[in-house]
Amino acid sequence: MPIQYYIYLCLTLFSIGIIGVLTRRNAIIVFMCVELMLNAVNLLLVAFSKMHHGVALGSSATSMVGIEGQIFVFFIMVVAAAEVSVGLAIIVMMYRNTHSVDINFLNRLKN
Amino acid sequence: MNAIIVSALLGVVMMFSGIITTKRSSITYTAIISLLVLLVANLLNTYGIWEFHVNTHGMLQFDKFGMFFNSIAITATLIYVILSGKDIEKTGIHVSEYYALIFFVLCGVSILTSFNGLLMLFIGIEILSIPLYILTGADKRNLKSNEASLKYFLMGSFSTGIMLMGIVLIYGATGSFALGVLHDAPAAGLPVKASFIEVAGILLLFASMCFKVSAAPFHFWTPDVYDGAPSVFTSFMATIVKSAGFIAFIRLFESNTQALGPTWKILLSFVIIATLLIGNITAVFQQSVKRMLAYSSIAQAGFMLFALYSNNDLAKEGILLYAVAYSLATIGIFAILIKMKDYTFDGYNGLAKSEPVLAFTNTIFLLSLAGIPLTAGFFAKYYMLASVVKAGGALWLVVVAVVFAAISVYYYFRLIQAMYFKEGDAETTGISSGFKNALLILAVLIILFGVFPSLVLNSFYF
Amino acid sequence: MIPVLLILIPLLTGLVSFFIKNDKAVKTWSVLSSVITLLIAFTAVFNCYPGQLSYDAAWLPTLGSRFALMTDGMGKMLCLLTAVSFPLIFAAIFKNNYKQSSGFYGLMLLSQAGLMGVFTAADALVFYFFWELALIPVYFLCSIWGGEKRIAVTFKFFIYTFLGSLLMLVGILFLYFHTNDHSFALKSFYHIHLSGKQENFIFWLFFIAFAIKMPIFPFHTWQPDAYEQSPTATTMVMSGIMVKMGIFAVVRWLLPVFPNASVQFANIIIILSVIGMIYASLIAIRQDDIKRLIAYSSIAHIGLMCAAIFTQNKTGLEGVMIQMFNHGINVLGLWIVADVIEQKLGTRKFIDLGGLAQKAPVLAILLVVMSLANIALPLTNAFIGEFLMFNGLFQYNIWIAAAAGISIILAAVYTLNMIQKVLYGNTVAATENAVEISGNIQLVLVILAITVIVLGVYPQPMIDLTKDTVNAILVNH
Amino acid sequence: MSKLVYLVPLFPLLGFLINGLGRKSLSKSMISLIGSGVILASFIVSVMLFFDVKANGASVITLFDFIKADGFQIPFAFQVDQLSSLFLLIITGVGFLIHLYSSAYMQDEEPQHYGRYFSYLNLFVFSMLLLVLGANYVIMFIGWEGVGLCSYLLIGFWFKNNDYNYAAKKAFIMNRIGDLGFLLAVFWLLFRLGTVSYGDVFANISKLSSFDITGITMLLFVGAMGKSAQIPLYTWLPDAMAGPTPVSALILAATMVTAGIYMIARSNILYTMAPATQTVVAVIGLSTAILAATIALQQNDIKKVLAYSTVSQLGYMFLGLGVGAYTGAVFHVMTHAFFKALLFLGAGSVIHAMHHEQDIRKMGGLKKYLPITHITFLLACLAIAGIPPFSGFFSKDEILTAAFGKNPLYYIIGVGGALMTAFYMFRLYTLTFLGNFRGTHEQEHHLHESPWQMTFPLIILAILSVFGGFLGIPEVFAKDAHSLEHFLSPIFAGSEKITGEHAHLAASQEYIMMGVSTILIAIMIGIAISRYKKYQLNTDENTGLSKVLEHKWYVDELYNAVIVNPLNAIAGFCKNIIEKSGIDGLVNGAGRLVGYGSRQLRLLQSGQVGNYILIMVLAMVVFVLVWFNDNAIMNFLNKIL
Amino acid sequence: MSTTDILFYFLSALAIFSAIMVLVSRNPVHSVLWLILVFFAISGHYILLNAQFLAIVNLIVYAGAIMVLFLFVIMLMNLNAETEPQKHMWMKLAGVISGGCFLMVLVSLVRQATDMQNKSVLMKTGDIGLIKNLGKALFSDYVVPFEISSVLFLSAMVGAVVIGKKD
Known part of the structure; x- marks a missing residue:
């Protein structure tokens, strides 16, 4: 499978995530779209890792090249999990105070 | 390595200190002692006396530059805690947790000064950011604090996404997360523009780093977050965290800018000018001192970006000095700001009458931020400009920068005017003589560094 | 060592005076300090300790900057001017009461330290430092003790000059990286080689800084407002000494460093200066306020000095040298008179004044003497300077000299206007109960008047004092 | 002997200092004693110097280096020669008489003002002596400006009156205009020759191109115009009558206004070598002579008439200089000093008697009240009118004869002016002394002759006016009888050499000219006396030419319209428009722009996270686009920077 | 077309479609469910790439833990289609356009990237995962x-x- 396909796929998913961030007002949905972006990144990382691995296999059958990409994905997941816990806590706190998760509602701070 | 490990451990210690004692001031004292320990540990490491031997497998690389910055950050935090410890205690009930988070941030700072790969960069930035989201929202009853926290979090995680996409694209092009590979790509004989994927990655990485150091047009979170966060944590964010961001930025782009060719400088100069413009111009009409300081921090970031632009020895020295000068002054200004009842400029009217020491030291800090000679801020700006002039070819940029520096005087001096030249009864709370003495010492330090900047820099060179 | 003392004494005494709470004590302390400084300045001028005239110590080794000071003829003369002015100013304002006088006198002394530093610096970075150090105290002085609109006006003044000095800083940096030995030393700057384009660009960076400070048309608009709104003691410092910083800097840091550019742009600058002279004189004619009139008159005089510098012949430069001193003395006298009038009568507007000669003849005579010096009447000190400067200008271009000469006539017009409206005619409400000036001020003004006459009759020592500087600068070409 | 020359200006300087500083403590008599005494002392030294020069010739005494700058050196030096010693005598001599006169005339002043008056007067004499004694143009310039200052102080002596102050200011400023010309000439000399000492300049004159000489002489003449009240800078002089009358006599008749003549006579070689300038000098002198004379015809203020008469006579002197009759001009300076000082002092005596009434229409018939004043005044009138053998006849005749030699038209016009002089002087005389008294009864009651301090100078000056002419008897009457010419010949030797021997007129022609002019003048006098003898006060407005003349050809109005008002308007424009709205507006505008930018840029910070992220995304898009187009951008940047 | 290709295209289409549905669903709960579907599709890709560990982790951590957390929060707040705030039409358009631009420029960069030509991803084999x-x-x-x-x-x-x- 040519790497471009994966790149296009992931960029598309990534951009959909961005569009979601830009078009939705619900903080939770926005946050979910960020998660979508992260997943696009993860997929691309794995694809690249396999690509590099494939290239390296040509020279050495026991090559472990490319594993760092997958490890990175692991760390992204770790970070994402941590972020989610903090993020949801913040959103809940916000909701507690304002009974809303609308980000357009966040406009006390401006100018 | 010491700084990373010790700060993480001390963070845990701080977490538990809340269980051992409920007396808030003793938690603060614990934090101060812990910071001293951390400082000592870092210094031991710096001078090669003792360190934790850990095989980092090339993930981290410690150099004097980074460790010296650690010392700066730790010392700044120490001063910050000494000055504003009382106010940290007042922010909420989770005092020990706040300190723990501060230590975790310092851990992130230490990682950012020593990362040797994009993975550690990413982890470092996250360790730096996540506690900040929390600290921003620490004043839970305050809607502004909530809002700031949420904004910061949403935008921060978005920029994390961008950064990750950048890292991935770079990985795709080079097959490695190490910094060195990135550096070597163009040197290996590839035509500069051959690796479009890498370029795209660098651009995205650049954008996300710009976000972290609040360079325009990625600065939007800064005023809102700095304004909304509890002042005492704004002070921390605006100084230590921000300088650490710059160190990371410089570490990252130190030697791999050739991949972008001359475009790099164009891009950077656009960003610099935009940052200076927005920071300085928008600060002019702010009514709240806190918000003005937020914009001023953007403006200062514009100056710090020069280090990136010129990318030479002078720039590295300079960014350290800048970090010292800017952090000390801003910590001082915030320490005073927190004591004010009214954060607007008018709230400062007549401060010189009621609290001359506060007014005087605040003036010194402001002069330093404005870059007036005989204060540390002058040499900070001086080094930035000098490094660009040394790099050559962008004198017009320097001229633009000094024009904005002149504009910056406008809003800094507005505060001085309010304190000294305007009638009014500025109200303050909870000022102890110890606080005043600490401020005076800080002011003396700033002047000392302003007259003999080599005091800072020589210790860099040993 | 002498230059170090010249800076240190006012600096330290200034810092000390912040902590003296007694009004009387702080005044005496300041007078004492300034008199000691004056004595030291005399030792420099009379060359008592020839070995002690320069100082050089390590400061910022990594930057190539040394704490280097020196006093050549021009430096000595300006240090003398500074040293002479301060005791006189302190004596003249001895009776005035300022709120928080410890701060006032402290800041005054600090500005003196800055000025001394500027005039003795032999290192560009040191020079820049003192350049700013002189400015900051003045900013506070004007903003705290000034007139009604002081805050906005001083602010404008500060930002304006600060912008200028930042541009200069850029220039200094650029030059630093183009010196052969990576040093800020004056000597290294003198031996710099730049390409034509670079030289032209950097020249303007420096010149704008100096032009704002002097100030040269059209960079002058901060000045009348600032002079008007400042407390007069500060105005005296600003207009008597601080404007000389700009001229001094042009002579020391501009001409020898940018020999080609300063020849190339001489035309533009001279024409600008001459336009400024006439323009400022014309405006002075229409002023209705003593302080503003003196301010514009000062702009006109400075314009002449600037033009004369750029003729770059010895005559013109010698004229500029002694005129720097003389203008300082004259304008000091005028400001003292303006201050006396304002203090005693509570107004500076011509419309509220008149007939003062009947009530205070001594003041009237001294004002007339100072005014005559202001219009450079022969046998007053200013004549010598203006004579030499016009001479230099004439050698440069006869038509420019003739055009500049118009300002001689206009100077007479506005100065006599002032004399007439303040001193002559019948008394009015404000001046009805005016009384003669008293001891201190009378003494100060008499000293100034005598200086005016003595230097007008026998100017040779002054000319000789600065000859070395003039020669050194023109040799460098 | 000539080493003592510094004493000459030193005495008046001392007098100035003593009287100036002690004006409150000294008594009036003490003040007048010191004030007059120092001038007398100077006079005595001057007389000694005069004889010394006559016996030993000229010398230059250097006191110290005034300015020693690069390339030139200006010593503070005095030159004692025939010309300066002659002027010294006039200045100190007439000056002494006027001081003496003043001591009585100013008796009504308060002591401190009395002291101030004498100190000014002394200072004036000091400056005038510097002017005359200086051995180079710079010292002359010092005196030149010094007398300008003193005239300013003296004209505005009664400073409570703002009209007087305006007059004083006008005098000073008009003088300054001339001074600028003088100064430029000095620079020119310095530039070309590196020296301004008379001796060096005249010796090196060959180094100057004819353009230089013309330029220098023109500029010097501009200086002379200001000081000696020539067209177009003459209007200050009549206004300057605001000062006390002895001042008018001293400054405006005897000394200061003749400085211009002195200066040109001093620089005669330069002028002789610049024929173009000479023509200008002659034409301007002649025009001034006629213009002032016409104005004098219709003036009613006794001092104004004399003032315009002075301007007119100065015009004659310049005519003399212009046609190369340097001796004649100097001769006329001398005789004019005598009779015009006499006229002014006489007028002062009249005014004194009339209690400061100056309008001649309100006088008349004073003959019987003021006998000495009357006689001396009449003699002076005859002298100025040019009736032989009074002094004015000789001097004026010498100038006119020389003018005829140059251009007969000069002569004809000159004679016309002389006729007018005769007419207005005798109009003045008749209205004042003849006929009936037209003043108030109270004035009439108080009329009395002046004290001896005033009449004594009148008598001395009358004697000089009558006999002074015999110093310069024309060659037609007696060979080598022109003792003045002999005395001054070393000064003008250089010029003589260049122009060569005068083409002498035939003796018969000269006789005819003298005769005709004398007869015409006599007829004029007759007309004037007969016409005004029966004058009755009427207040009808003059019409036609008389009105124009009474309003001095509207020259002041013209100046106001052409110079003063536009200048004020330009100044106002600069102050209110260019300065406020233009330059300061630009500066403040920059500040306002920042403020405006601030308010606008703040809006970018909308508070909406969505917008923030939108801009971030767009910025990243721009980053990539920039990167794509970096060449184009680089080219663009290179072009504009 | 091999099975791998078919699976690739199917999973890709599923991922993109589900991702779009996340955006357009009014009801936040539906969005969550669509997002879980995206994660499943991506996990499918992982399996396709023989990254078994990540596939599992992705399902457990993301689709399982994290999304449940989201769902939990949404339920807690009782958010539904009616309460869901909607952005202004123009703002949405601006968002889509700028996101689209972002995609376009990146894609055009990738298209021009010479070093990515002729490189392919190792499917199904390889044991680094x-x-x-x-x-x-x-x-x-x-x-x-x-x-x-x-x-x-x-x-x-x-x-x-x-x-x-x-x-």
């Missing part, structure tokens, strides 16, 4: 970041306490 290998690498070469990320969790934990706890 196996738990054994990953675990070995994680606890040898990557032990430092692994340990350090514990700090991250610590701070997240502290944060949850600080933020979440009721005062």
Whole structure:
């Protein structure tokens, strides 16, 4: 499978995530779209890792090249999990105070 | 390595200190002692006396530059805690947790000064950011604090996404997360523009780093977050965290800018000018001192970006000095700001009458931020400009920068005017003589560094 | 060592005076300090300790900057001017009461330290430092003790000059990286080689800084407002000494460093200066306020000095040298008179004044003497300077000299206007109960008047004092 | 002997200092004693110097280096020669008489003002002596400006009156205009020759191109115009009558206004070598002579008439200089000093008697009240009118004869002016002394002759006016009888050499000219006396030419319209428009722009996270686009920077 | 067209479609469910790429833990299509356009990237994605970041306490 396909796929998913961030007002949905972006990144990382691995296999059958990409994905997941816990806590706190998760509602701070 | 490990451990210690004692001031004292320990540990490491031997497998690389910055950050935090410890205690009930988070941030700072790969960069930035989201929202009853926290979090995680996409694209092009590979790509004989994927990655990485150091047009979170966060944590964010961001930025782009060719400088100069413009111009009409300081921090970031632009020895020295000068002054200004009842400029009217020491030291800090000679801020700006002039070819940029520096005087001096030249009864709370003495010492330090900047820099060179 | 003392004494005494709470004590302390400084300045001028005239110590080794000071003829003369002015100013304002006088006198002394530093610096970075150090105290002085609109006006003044000095800083940096030995030393700057384009660009960076400070048309608009709104003691410092910083800097840091550019742009600058002279004189004619009139008159005089510098012949430069001193003395006298009038009568507007000669003849005579010096009447000190400067200008271009000469006539017009409206005619409400000036001020003004006459009759020592500087600068070409 | 020359200006300087500083403590008599005494002392030294020069010739005494700058050196030096010693005598001599006169005339002043008056007067004499004694143009310039200052102080002596102050200011400023010309000439000399000492300049004159000489002489003449009240800078002089009358006599008749003549006579070689300038000098002198004379015809203020008469006579002197009759001009300076000082002092005596009434229409018939004043005044009138053998006849005749030699038209016009002089002087005389008294009864009651301090100078000056002419008897009457010419010949030797021997007129022609002019003048006098003898006060407005003349050809109005008002308007424009709205507006505008930018840029910070992220995304898009187009951008940047 | 290709295209289409549905669903609960579907599709891709460990983790951590957390929060807040705030039409358009631009410029960069030509991804084979290998690498070469990320969790934990706890 040519790497471009994966790149296009992931960029598309990534951009959909961005569009979601830009078009939705619900903080939770926005946050979910960020998660979508992260997943696009993860997929691309794995694809690249396999690509590099494939290239390296040509020279050495026991090559472990490319594993760092997958490890990175692991760390992204770790970070994402941590972020989610903090993020949801913040959103809940916000909701507690304002009974809303609308980000357009966040406009006390401006100018 | 010491700084990373010790700060993480001390963070845990701080977490538990809340269980051992409920007396808030003793938690603060614990934090101060812990910071001293951390400082000592870092210094031991710096001078090669003792360190934790850990095989980092090339993930981290410690150099004097980074460790010296650690010392700066730790010392700044120490001063910050000494000055504003009382106010940290007042922010909420989770005092020990706040300190723990501060230590975790310092851990992130230490990682950012020593990362040797994009993975550690990413982890470092996250360790730096996540506690900040929390600290921003620490004043839970305050809607502004909530809002700031949420904004910061949403935008921060978005920029994390961008950064990750950048890292991935770079990985795709080079097959490695190490910094060195990135550096070597163009040197290996590839035509500069051959690796479009890498370029795209660098651009995205650049954008996300710009976000972290609040360079325009990625600065939007800064005023809102700095304004909304509890002042005492704004002070921390605006100084230590921000300088650490710059160190990371410089570490990252130190030697791999050739991949972008001359475009790099164009891009950077656009960003610099935009940052200076927005920071300085928008600060002019702010009514709240806190918000003005937020914009001023953007403006200062514009100056710090020069280090990136010129990318030479002078720039590295300079960014350290800048970090010292800017952090000390801003910590001082915030320490005073927190004591004010009214954060607007008018709230400062007549401060010189009621609290001359506060007014005087605040003036010194402001002069330093404005870059007036005989204060540390002058040499900070001086080094930035000098490094660009040394790099050559962008004198017009320097001229633009000094024009904005002149504009910056406008809003800094507005505060001085309010304190000294305007009638009014500025109200303050909870000022102890110890606080005043600490401020005076800080002011003396700033002047000392302003007259003999080599005091800072020589210790860099040993 | 002498230059170090010249800076240190006012600096330290200034810092000390912040902590003296007694009004009387702080005044005496300041007078004492300034008199000691004056004595030291005399030792420099009379060359008592020839070995002690320069100082050089390590400061910022990594930057190539040394704490280097020196006093050549021009430096000595300006240090003398500074040293002479301060005791006189302190004596003249001895009776005035300022709120928080410890701060006032402290800041005054600090500005003196800055000025001394500027005039003795032999290192560009040191020079820049003192350049700013002189400015900051003045900013506070004007903003705290000034007139009604002081805050906005001083602010404008500060930002304006600060912008200028930042541009200069850029220039200094650029030059630093183009010196052969990576040093800020004056000597290294003198031996710099730049390409034509670079030289032209950097020249303007420096010149704008100096032009704002002097100030040269059209960079002058901060000045009348600032002079008007400042407390007069500060105005005296600003207009008597601080404007000389700009001229001094042009002579020391501009001409020898940018020999080609300063020849190339001489035309533009001279024409600008001459336009400024006439323009400022014309405006002075229409002023209705003593302080503003003196301010514009000062702009006109400075314009002449600037033009004369750029003729770059010895005559013109010698004229500029002694005129720097003389203008300082004259304008000091005028400001003292303006201050006396304002203090005693509570107004500076011509419309509220008149007939003062009947009530205070001594003041009237001294004002007339100072005014005559202001219009450079022969046998007053200013004549010598203006004579030499016009001479230099004439050698440069006869038509420019003739055009500049118009300002001689206009100077007479506005100065006599002032004399007439303040001193002559019948008394009015404000001046009805005016009384003669008293001891201190009378003494100060008499000293100034005598200086005016003595230097007008026998100017040779002054000319000789600065000859070395003039020669050194023109040799460098 | 000539080493003592510094004493000459030193005495008046001392007098100035003593009287100036002690004006409150000294008594009036003490003040007048010191004030007059120092001038007398100077006079005595001057007389000694005069004889010394006559016996030993000229010398230059250097006191110290005034300015020693690069390339030139200006010593503070005095030159004692025939010309300066002659002027010294006039200045100190007439000056002494006027001081003496003043001591009585100013008796009504308060002591401190009395002291101030004498100190000014002394200072004036000091400056005038510097002017005359200086051995180079710079010292002359010092005196030149010094007398300008003193005239300013003296004209505005009664400073409570703002009209007087305006007059004083006008005098000073008009003088300054001339001074600028003088100064430029000095620079020119310095530039070309590196020296301004008379001796060096005249010796090196060959180094100057004819353009230089013309330029220098023109500029010097501009200086002379200001000081000696020539067209177009003459209007200050009549206004300057605001000062006390002895001042008018001293400054405006005897000394200061003749400085211009002195200066040109001093620089005669330069002028002789610049024929173009000479023509200008002659034409301007002649025009001034006629213009002032016409104005004098219709003036009613006794001092104004004399003032315009002075301007007119100065015009004659310049005519003399212009046609190369340097001796004649100097001769006329001398005789004019005598009779015009006499006229002014006489007028002062009249005014004194009339209690400061100056309008001649309100006088008349004073003959019987003021006998000495009357006689001396009449003699002076005859002298100025040019009736032989009074002094004015000789001097004026010498100038006119020389003018005829140059251009007969000069002569004809000159004679016309002389006729007018005769007419207005005798109009003045008749209205004042003849006929009936037209003043108030109270004035009439108080009329009395002046004290001896005033009449004594009148008598001395009358004697000089009558006999002074015999110093310069024309060659037609007696060979080598022109003792003045002999005395001054070393000064003008250089010029003589260049122009060569005068083409002498035939003796018969000269006789005819003298005769005709004398007869015409006599007829004029007759007309004037007969016409005004029966004058009755009427207040009808003059019409036609008389009105124009009474309003001095509207020259002041013209100046106001052409110079003063536009200048004020330009100044106002600069102050209110260019300065406020233009330059300061630009500066403040920059500040306002920042403020405006601030308010606008703040809006970018909308508070909406969505917008923030939108801009971030767009910025990243721009980053990539920039990167794509970096060449184009680089080219663009290179072009504009 | 091999099975791999078919699977690739199917999973890709599913991922993109589900992702779009996340955006356009009015009801937040539906969005969550669509997002879970995206994660499933991506996990499918992982399996296709023979990254078994990540596939599992993705399902457990993301689709399982994280999304449940989201769902839980949404339910807690009782959010539904009616309460869901909608952006202004123009703002949405601006968002879509700028996102589209972002995609376009990046894609055009990739299209021009010469070094990515002729490179392909190793499908189904390759053992770097196996738990054994990953675990070995994680606890040898990557032990430092692994340990350090514990700090991250610590701070997240502290944060949850600080933020979440009721005062």
